[in-house]
Amino acid sequence: MRHCLLLALPLALFSPSFLAAQKQDPKALELLEHARQMTLATAKGLPAYKLEASFETFDEKGVSDGVGTLVQTALPDGHRRQTVTYRGRTLDSMWFNTVHRVADKEYEETLVLRSMLNALTNTLPSQAELLKRNVQIGTENSGLKMDCAVVSIPPHDEGKKHSATQRHEFCMDATNGMLRMVVVQGGGLVLNRFRKLGSAYVPGDVQITQDGVKRAGLTVNHFATDPTLTVADFELARTNGKADTSRIIVDTDTVLEKTQPTYPPSAVWSSQRGTVAMKAIIGTDGLVKDVNVVSSPSALLADSASEAVRQWRYEPYLVDSEPIEVEASVSVNYAIGR
Numbered sequence: 001m002r003h004c005l006l007l008a009l010p011l012a013l014f015s016p017s018f019l020a021a022q023k024q025d026p027k028a029l030e031l032l033e034h035a036r037q038m039t040l041a042t043a044k045g046l047p048a049y050k051l052e053a054s055f056e057t058f059d060e061k062g063v064s065d066g067v068g069t070l071v072q073t074a075l076p077d078g079h080r081r082q083t084v085t086y087r088g089r090t091l092d093s094m095w096f097n098t099v100h101r102v103a104d105k106e107y108e109e110t111l112v113l114r115s116m117l118n119a120l121t122n123t124l125p126s127q128a129e130l131l132k133r134n135v136q137i138g139t140e141n142s143g144l145k146m147d148c149a150v151v152s153i154p155p156h157d158e159g160k161k162h163s164a165t166q167r168h169e170f171c172m173d174a175t176n177g178m179l180r181m182v183v184v185q186g187g188g189l190v191l192n193r194f195r196k197l198g199s200a201y202v203p204g205d206v207q208i209t210q211d212g213v214k215r216a217g218l219t220v221n222h223f224a225t226d227p228t229l230t231v232a233d234f235e236l237a238r239t240n241g242k243a244d245t246s247r248i249i250v251d252t253d254t255v256l257e258k259t260q261p262t263y264p265p266s267a268v269w270s271s272q273r274g275t276v277a278m279k280a281i282i283g284t285d286g287l288v289k290d291v292n293v294v295s296s297p298s299a300l301l302a303d304s305a306s307e308a309v310r311q312w313r314y315e316p317y318l319v320d321s322e323p324i325e326v327e328a329s330v331s332v333n334y335a336i337g338r
Contacts, residue, residue, distance in 0.1 A: 024135045028149035032124055035172045035179045039122035043200035048075050050226040055218035057112055062213045070117065073226065079234045086113065094236050102236050111331055112208055116216045119189055119206045124170060124179060125151055138169045146171040146180055185335050186211045195223045256315055261308040261332055267300045268336060275333045276305035284323035286314040305332040
């Protein structure tokens with residue numbers, strides 16, 4: 001039996017690049033780490049809490065294409081549960097040592113939606129990710145008093161491939177240190193109206209724009225301690241005594257080996273850019289058995305993305321200790337650097 005697995009990649013973009021030495025500024029690293037420790041996902045010693053939010057997403061023309069709600073609860077021992085309802089379909093996630101997610105068959109998670117939801121808990125790169133990236137002090141001309149850190153992957157040039165993740169500029173409040181803005185080519189993420197619980201700061205308002213168009217907006221309606229929560233509140237829905245595996249969603253850390261897509265030179269010269277959406281069949285051994293392109297800005301980018309994904313190797317997904325074959329939705333976004 002094949003199961004559907006939705007793999008939500010963060011806003012990581014692939015762009016042409018050139019030789020450059022890896023550089024890391026200690027002050028920039030300190031800014032990022034301080035901001036990370038203030039996020040809901042990382043803050044220590046938090047009491048049991050409940051967070052409720054409502055959100056809306058928009059298409060590339062700024063027209064509403066979906067509304068939803070989010071409910072997140074957590075216990076001091078590390079149990080955390082998040083229930084997202086979007087376009088009438090539900091995704092239920094539970095974290096405790098491992099991640100287990102169950103969703104309706106028709107639930108669809110876009111890159112914009114995932115980026116918006118991540119902004120509530122933590123959208124900053126991990127320390128492990130930063131080890132392989134350039135990290136430098138940046139400047140932001142928004143008129144607000146912020147300290148910014150620019151994060152990018154050092155270009156790889158072995159005479160064969162050119163690939164790199166797009167430059168991200170993370171801007172922190174110069175007074176309190178929490179993340180206020182993420183700037184990427186053509187758009188970004190803005191966080192406002194922060195709410196504080198213990199040592200954690202949560203944005204009460206999240207806005208995402210791309211190419212001058214609003215793509216998503218989220219408002220936190222409730223965020224407070226909830227002493228009534230117990231471990232029983234963190235059991236996912238079950239069918240016949242087993243977790244419902246009709247649609248299983250896991251994080252990108254299940255990719256053990258990832259080949260970076262190559263940006264075709266002719267696609268760069270002709271300014272071809274955008275997102276390639278694919279369906280990949282992952283075998284019980286974790287190898288990609290097949291890739292089907294769902295949509296792409298061009299045939300060149302479709303070939304580049306699918307060729308790379310075919311070489312990926314995943315950690316086999318287990319149900320009742322047995323590996324199962326799954327279908328993954330993978331999106332790769334191409335952008336031409338400036």
